[in-house]
Amino acid sequence: MxxxxxxxxxxxxxxxxxxxxxxxxxxxxxxxxxxxxxxxxxxxxxxxxxxxxxxxxxxxxxxxxxxxxxxxxxxxxxxxxxxxxxxxIGYVIQHGGLFPHQTVLDNIATVPVLLGWGKKKARSRAYELLERVGLPSAFAKRYPAQLSGGQQQRVGVARALAADxxxxxxxxxxxxxxxxxxxxxxxxxxxxxxxxxxxxxxxxxxxxxxxxxxxxxxxxxxxxxxxxxxxxxxxxxxxxxxxxxxxxxxxxxxxxxxxVPIGDLPAHPVPTVTVGASMADARQAAGDEQWLLVLDADRRPIGWFDTTQPDVTSVEQRALRTVGTTFGGESSMRAALDGALGSPSGQAIRVDGSGAFVGAVSAVEIARHVASLGNVAVGA
Amino acid sequence: MDWDWLTSNRALITDLLTQHVYLALVPVALGLALALPIGFLTARFARLYPPMLAASAVLYSIPSIALFIVFPGILGTQILDPINIVVALTIYAGALLVRSVADGLRSVSDQVRQSATAVGYERWRRVLKIELPIALPFIFAGLRFVTVANISMVSVGALIGIGGLGQLFTDGFQRSFFTPIIVGMVLSVLLALCADIAIVTTQRFLTPWTRAGRTT
Missing domain, CATH: 3.40.50.300 (P-loop containing nucleotide triphosphate hydrolases)
Known part of the structure; x- marks a missing residue:
């Protein structure tokens, strides 16, 4: 044994x-x-x-x-x-299964103490894990009943990881x-x-x-x-x-x-304008389009602008509608489709690594593209 | 109130008080010592719990004076032996504390027990370090009740000649002399109060988590 x-x-x-x-x-x-x-x-x-x-x-x-x-x-x-x-073997259950009579710190240090690490080492390890699961060290002295369900769960994970x-x-x-x-x-x-x-x-x-x-x-x-x-x-x-x-x-x-990875989902250009531009500039950029994508100085999308809305004198922040979910090369087709369905213009915005605008794609285009991939898309 | 009686009988009163403390508290300690293993077993084996509850109720319903009188016959002790009182009160204390211990241990959630086992507590260590501490508030509630009840019940022993401060009552009644009765009552109440404060203080020290407020 x-x-x-x-x-x-x-x-x-x-x-x-x-x-x-x-x-x-x-x-x-x-x-x-x-x-x-x-x-x-x-x-x-x-x-x-x-x-x-x-x-x-x-x-x-x-x-x-x-x-x-x-x-x-x-x-x-x-x-x-x-x-x-x-x-x-680390073990986590509902509510974290924490010991109600012990402080958060003692809960986390459970296994190191059982393994005979010595109090000092066990405690410093417990503090390390508290930070690791995103809880402030002030929580160390609290009891489980003083934490929310989510916080208890994090302590449970910290306890499971304590002895690595x-x-x-x-x-x-x-x-x-x-x-x-x-x-x-x-x-x-x-x-x-x-x-x-x-x-x-x-x-x-x-x-x-x-x-x-x-x-x-x-x-x-x-x-x-x-x-x-x-x-x-x-x-x-x-x-x-x-x-x-x-x-x-x-x-x-x-x-x-x-x-389904984004892969080579084609994105097309849409009319854009920089935030703060005048109405004249905006109308000119938009041409026949109702929606204009507004970018900040670094070309990051910050909202959609409706060129038909009355009582607006410039492309200002408060006149914008939210962009919704943007997607990049690492995103899934679901993120792209979600972006398109949630966007006022019906277009999902593709961005590059720095968050700058690359192009837009509509829900119909995404659906067509996915259909063209067939089952290959999901690694069948 | 005859203050002269008080001063001239100081030695007697001290003796009776000491006897009272002994007769009341030794059974609490013995009862707890009995209740811990029995309570543990009844908490562990669910089938034992209902009969334990019944036995506890039956034992507690026996009039104390009956026990005091019956014990010399059973134990082979002298009728005036304080052991009779100690054994009788130990039975009362044990009968109540078994429930406190069992209820306390049963209050430990499956989740806690499961996770204590899963992180690698041996069984005995789990009982001592996890289950027993969590059961403490129940056990202390029982201890408070039993201690105060015992302090009051010791006086009944005066009817068979050993009852600590209770002897002041029998003495006073026989002579229609109220001073010893008042002294006995005041001291009994003070004793109960002090014992309760001592228990509560110990409990506060041992169970800090029960007082931690929800701060989030």
């Missing part, structure tokens, strides 16, 4: 023929074969009772498997003691916060993961969250069977069966655009 798995850098987690059967005969997970690749986010998704949470919790032996084998970096998880195994484990398990980590906070936390989490490159297994019942966060998505169906494992774009474009299709939803055709 004293053998320890040396977990350095990113590691792979593998399920081989894993089954969980309870004494009453219920089969929670049935013959599961699944690989969570090193340094990637693998999302387990499915209806309640599908075995996704059981599968997650078998990795750190919170639930012991009945048969089969789970390995971390090739080593069987049964080859070390459960407690030792768990200290090497190569693996992080997350059980519905963002489901207890309201949608706006959730979206922010998800974005932050993805940015954080870009830096830390952990092997992450995340459980959610929310297919949208799975699609947003997952490098790979494992769809479970009731009874602990795996329905499909694929990257999100492929899952949306080619659901394996009716069950997966039902889960990914009717608007999957639109959502799949999130995974």
């Amino acid at each position: 004293n053998r320890s798995i040396q977990l350095v850098g990113a590691v792979v987690i593998e399920f081989e023929n894993v089954t969980k059967r309870y004494p009453d005969g219920t089969v929670a997970v049935s013959d599961l074969n699944l690989t969570a690749p090193a340094g990637k986010i693998t999302v387990l998704v499915g209806p309640s009772g599908c075995g996704k949470t059981t599968s997650l919790r078998m990795i750190n032996r919170s639930i012991e498997l009945t048969s089969g084998r789970i390995s971390v970096d090739g080593d069987d998880i049964m080859s070390v003691g459960a407690v030792q195994l768990r200290r090497g 484990p190569p693996i992080m398990l997350m059980d519905e980590p963002f489901s207890a916060v309201d949608p706006i906070v959730r979206a922010g936390l998800q974005d932050e989490f993805l940015r954080l993961q870009q830096d830390i490159g952990k092997t992450i297994v995340l459980v959610t019942h929310d297919i949208d969250e799975a699609i947003k966060l997952g490098d790979n998505i494992a769809v479970f169906r009731t009874g602990g069977h795996l329905a499909q494992v694929d990257p999100p774009a492929r899952l949306l474009a080619h659901p394996a069966d009716d069950f997966v299709e039902g889960l990914v939803g009717k608007d999957r055709g639109y959502r799949v655009l999130s995974f």
Whole structure:
């Protein structure tokens, strides 16, 4: 039991023929074969009772498997003691699962203290992580009840990362916060993961969250069977069966655009004017067009100007309508389409790396372009 | 109010007060010592909880005077042995504190227990460092009640001859002499007050998180 798995850098987690059967005969997970690749986010998704949470919790032996084998970096998880195994695996649940009687700092320092790092080192590490998850150090002395749901969630992530484990398990980590906070936390989490490159297994019942966060998505169906494992774009474009299709939803055709790169989507010029220009200049620039794109001194788009509006003497800030979502070479077709649909002129604005105007494209043009790509667009 | 009686009986009053403190507080400590393991077991095994509640209620409903009188027969002690009082009050204290301990431990959310296990707490360490501290507000609420109840119940022992300050009441009633009764009452109340303040102070020190306001 004293053998320890040396977990350095990113590691792979593998399920081989894993089954969980309870004494009453219920089969929670049935013959599961699944690989969570090193340094990637693998999302387990499915209806309640599908075995996704059981599968997650078998990795750190919170639930012991009945048969089969789970390995971390090739080593069987049964080859070390459960407690030792768990200290090497970060764990985040709803509300962060924080200890209500401990300060934020003590919560974060939990695993370093359990590992016997010494108080000083554990605390300085905890402060470092507090900053890392974007919380002010003044929060260190607060108790969890004094934090908002989103803040608690960040502390939960900080605690999971405190001992720098190569693996992080997350059980519905963002489901207890309201949608706006959730979206922010998800974005932050993805940015954080870009830096830390952990092997992450995340459980959610929310297919949208799975699609947003997952490098790979494992769809479970009731009874602990795996329905499909694929990257999100492929899952949306080619659901394996009716069950997966039902889960990914009717608007999957639109959502799949999130995974279609802009590529060589052609943009065309539109009449532009610099902010502060006179009405005469504006009308001349616009010609027959109703809408004029207004740029700042650095050619960054700042709004649309309606040349037909009365009572305006110059192209001033308060007479502008918002540009909406702009897109660049790194954006998805979804961002472009969103920009076009949300723009008063019906045109999405393409910008370059510095944010300067490149060209515009309409929703119809985007749709035509996507149609011309066919299924090639989603890596089918 | 006969002040001369007070001065001439100072030694007696001090003795009775000391006996009262001993008879009231030792059972609280013993009751807590019993309640912690039993409460832990009832919290851990859900099936034990309802019978524990019933047993607690039944024990508490036995009149104290009955226990005081029955114990010498059961324990083989002298009728005037203070042990009878200590054992009886320990049963009362334990019966109530078992509920406090069990309720406190049951108040620990599954999420907290789960995450404590998942971050690598051994079971015993989880109980001591996570579950027990979170249960403290419940346990302290029980301790406050039990302590004050015991301080008042010790006096009943005076009916069988050992009751701390209660003996001042029997003495006063027999002689229709009110000074000892007033002294006994005042001291009982002061004792209960001091004990309560001591417990609350300890609780404030041990559970700072319960007072942290929501500031965000």
